Amino acid sequence: MDTMKATVQRENRPATDRPDREAYVSPEVNIFETRDGYVLEAEMPGVNKEGLEITLEENEITLVGRRRGEALPGEALFRESRDFDFRRVFELDPAIDTAKIGAKMENGILTLTLPKSERVKPRKITVD
Amino acid sequence: MNGLSRWQRPELATWPGFGQLSSLREEIDRLFESPLAELTRGSHLLSGWTPALDMFEDKDNVYVRAELPGMKKEEIDLSLHNGTLSISGERKQETKFEGAEVYRAERFVGRFQRAVTLPTTVAADKVKAQYKDGILTVTLPKTEEAKPKQINVNVA
Numbered sequence: 001m002d003t004m005k006a007t008v009q010r011e012n013r014p015a016t017d018r019p020d021r022e023a024y025v026s027p028e029v030n031i032f033e034t035r036d037g038y039v040l041e042a043e044m045p046g047v048n049k050e051g052l053e054i055t056l057e058e059n060e061i062t063l064v065g066r067r068r069g070e071a072l073p074g075e076a077l078f079r080e081s082r083d084f085d086f087r088r089v090f091e092l093d094p095a096i097d098t099a100k101i102g103a104k105m106e107n108g109i110l111t112l113t114l115p116k117s118e119r120v121k122p123r124k125i126t127v128d
Numbered sequence: 129m130n131g132l133s134r135w136q137r138p139e140l141a142t143w144p145g146f147g148q149l150s151s152l153r154e155e156i157d158r159l160f161e162s163p164l165a166e167l168t169r170g171s172h173l174l175s176g177w178t179p180a181l182d183m184f185e186d187k188d189n190v191y192v193r194a195e196l197p198g199m200k201k202e203e204i205d206l207s208l209h210n211g212t213l214s215i216s217g218e219r220k221q222e223t224k225f226e227g228a229e230v231y232r233a234e235r236f237v238g239r240f241q242r243a244v245t246l247p248t249t250v251a252a253d254k255v256k257a258q259y260k261d262g263i264l265t266v267t268l269p270k271t272e273e274a275k276p277k278q279i280n281v282n283v284a
Contacts, residue, residue, distance in 0.1 A: 028234040032225040039225060043235055045195035045262035069263055072193060074186030077247060081180040081195055108197030108262015 024087035027065065027110075035122065037096065037115035044086045045108040051085075052105055054112075059092045061101075063110065095120040177219070177236040183244055187276060190246055190268040197262030198235070204264060208252050213266065216241040248274035 027042040044052075047065035055062045065086035092098070097117035104111045184191040194215050196204060204217045218239045250268040257266045 028236075030233050030235045031231040032228040033231060034225065034228045038231075039228075041198075041235065043197040043262075045197040048261045069261065072182065072184035072191045072265070074184045074189075074191065076182065076184050078181070078183040078244065081182050081193065107199065107259075108195075 023084060024064075025082065025084045026088050027063070027086040029088065037113060038093070040090070040110075040112040040114065042086070042088065042110045042112075043108065044105075044110055046081075047086065047105070047108060047110070049105045052103070052110065054101075054103055056098055056101070059094060060089055061092055061112075062089045063087065063112075065110065176238065177240040179215075179240055179242060181215075181242050181244065183247075185247060188270060190248065190250055190270065192244060192266045192268070194242060194264045195262065196259070196264050199259070199262070199264075201259050204257075204259065206255075206257055206266065208250070208255065208268075211249065212243050212245050213268070214241065214243040215264065215266075250274070 027044050029043070030041045032039045042063060042065075044065035046067040046069040048068050051066035051068045053062075053064040053066070055064075063086070067083060067085060092114070093116075095116045096114045100115045102113040102115075104113075180195045182191075182193045184193075192213055192215075196215075196217070199217060199219060203219070204215065207214045207216075216239070219235075219237055221237045246268065249271045251271050254269045255266065257264060259265075
């Protein structure tokens, strides 16, 4: 069922389609589908509510997370973390009711809830 | 590198889930377009979860910071032994979406451990840790003997 694959990301967009591709990293995500809709979790350590930008354009949702953490004082002895902000784009299932998308940011995890509109939810039809 | 050693328990490397395998293509893309630093982290395919770790130092303290998004404070363990700081913990599979269809499962589930050798002696009883926005910051005050001192030498 193709429409069900829905929140699939366009992984291989041409480079020119991305604004300054050097400046972002792609957050790791989990995507679940339940009867009522989708849930998307994205890992964005160092990003808080204020650093989050979620934009919706036609059937695409763009998640941007800007790191707001303070730099550590002193001299770096060892460094693996990167300062890049997070960005990832997803194409939405047309069944999603975009007016009801919810977002929550907790401990560096963004949780998006994307409910399906009432008319597409599975329902039982009783035969008289 | 400043006598610094990194160590990870070999059995922590778990077989990746299918969700992670499906992002193999992405991993390969990264190999070709990213600087070398990228290869040493972020790749769960090869190493389980290796949270990014930073260590800084100023006059008074050593600071260690680890990116641990989505943890509960109680699930993070810190220990200091023979001048080595270990950070470990376990991220558990959440059960709230049981029965749901999974489209992507890139987030790591399971145990992790990182360890760093500290550059100087620290006062173990004054170590502080804070967990905020998915980032753990450990502040380790240096012992008085370890702090840099100005020595005045009178030249006769």
